[in-house]
Amino acid sequence: MPEMLELERVVAGYGDAIVLDHCSLQLAEGESLALLGRNGVGKSTLLATLMGHTRVRGGTLRWCGEDLTRVPRHRRAAAGLGWVPQEREIFASLTVEENLTVAAVAGKWDLRRVYALFPRLHERRGNWGNELSGGEQQMLAIARALMLNPRLLLLDEPLEGLAPVIVEELCAALDRMVRQEGQSLVLVEQQVAQALALTQRCAVLERGRVVHSARSQAQLQDLAALDRWVGVRLQADATTGRLEKEET
Numbered sequence: 310m311p312e313m314l315e316l317e318r319v320v321a322g323y324g325d326a327i328v329l330d331h332c333s334l335q336l337a338e339g340e341s342l343a344l345l346g347r348n349g350v351g352k353s354t355l356l357a358t359l360m361g362h363t364r365v366r367g368g369t370l371r372w373c374g375e376d377l378t379r380v381p382r383h384r385r386a387a388a389g390l391g392w393v394p395q396e397r398e399i400f401a402s403l404t405v406e407e408n409l410t411v412a413a414v415a416g417k418w419d420l421r422r423v424y425a426l427f428p429r430l431h432e433r434r435g436n437w438g439n440e441l442s443g444g445e446q447q448m449l450a451i452a453r454a455l456m457l458n459p460r461l462l463l464l465d466e467p468l469e470g471l472a473p474v475i476v477e478e479l480c481a482a483l484d485r486m487v488r489q490e491g492q493s494l495v496l497v498e499q500q501v502a503q504a505l506a507l508t509q510r511c512a513v514l515e516r517g518r519v520v521h522s523a524r525s526q527a528q529l530q531d532l533a534a535l536d537r538w539v540g541v542r543l544q545a546d547a548t549t550g551r552l553e554k555e556e557t
C-alpha cells in the first residue's frame with residue numbers, strides 16, 4: 310500500500326528564496342505526526358507547500374500515490390487535505406453553526422460528531438464568529454476544517470497564544486480526534502510536550518529538511534536529545550509529573 314503522503318527531496322520556497330531544501334517525509338493513513346523545530350526552519354512552509362502556496366522547484370510530492378504538484382491549489386481541499394493556518398480566519402459575521410456548515414462536505418465528520426468533540430462549540434452554536442474567545446475561535450477553525458472531511462488534517466500552531474486551561478481542553482479534543490476517531494494529522498507546534506503527547510511520530514526540521522525522526526513516546530523519554538534537536542528543555546513538574554518547559 311502506498312504511503313498517503315510522501316515527500317522526496319522536495320525543494321520549495323517563496324520567489325527565489327529556498328526554504329525547504331531536499332525535505333523528505335512520509336505519512337501513512339491514520340498516522341499522526343508532530344513537526345518540530347526551531348523558529349524559521351520551514352515548518353509552516355511545509356504545510357503551505359502541501360496546500361500549493363509555495364513555489365516547488367525540485368523533488369517529488371505524492372498524495373495517495375499521485376503527483377501532488379499536478380493538483381491545482383483550489384482542488385487540494387477536495388483532494389482530501391485540510392489546513393488550519395495560524396491565522397484561523399473564521400467568518401466573523403456568521404454564527405458558529407453557519408461557519409461549520411457553510412462549506413461542509415458529507416462524510417464521517419458531521420455536526421453531531423464535531424459538537425461531541427467540541428461541546429463548547431455546541432453551547433456557542435448561535436453566537437457570531439466575532440463573539441468567540443481566542444480558544445473558541447481555534448476550536449471553530451479546527452471543527453470547520455473537519456467538516457470538510459479531510460483525509461489529512463494540517464494544524465499550524467493551534468495552541469499558540471491560548472491560556473493553559475484552554476490548551477488543556479483543546480488537547481483533550483485533539484487527543485480524541487486522533488486516538489478515537491483515527492484522524493490523520495500533521496501538527497506543527499512549539500509546545501513540544503503537548504505535540505509529542507498527541508502524536509505517534511515526530512520529525513524535526515532543520516534548515517528546511519528533516520534531520521531526525523522518532524516515535525513520539527520514545528522522544529518523550531529522551532529529553533536531552535529533544536533539547537539538542539529543538540532547543541526546548543522540559544522537566545517533570547514535582548507535583549503533577551507533567552512535563553513543563555524549564556524556565557531559564
Ligand SMILES: Nc1ncnc2c1ncn2[C@@H]1O[C@H](COP(=O)(O)OP(=O)(O)OP(=O)(O)O)[C@@H](O)[C@H]1O
Binds near residue numbers: 328
Ligand atoms: N509568505 C512568505 N513569503 C516569503 N518568505 C516567507 C513566507 N513565509 C515564511 N517565509 C520565510 O520562510 C522561512 C521559514 O519560515 P516558516 O514560517 O516556514 O518557519 P517555521 O519553522 O514555521 O517557523 P515559526 O515556528 O517561527 O513559525 C523564514 O525565513 C520566513 O521568513
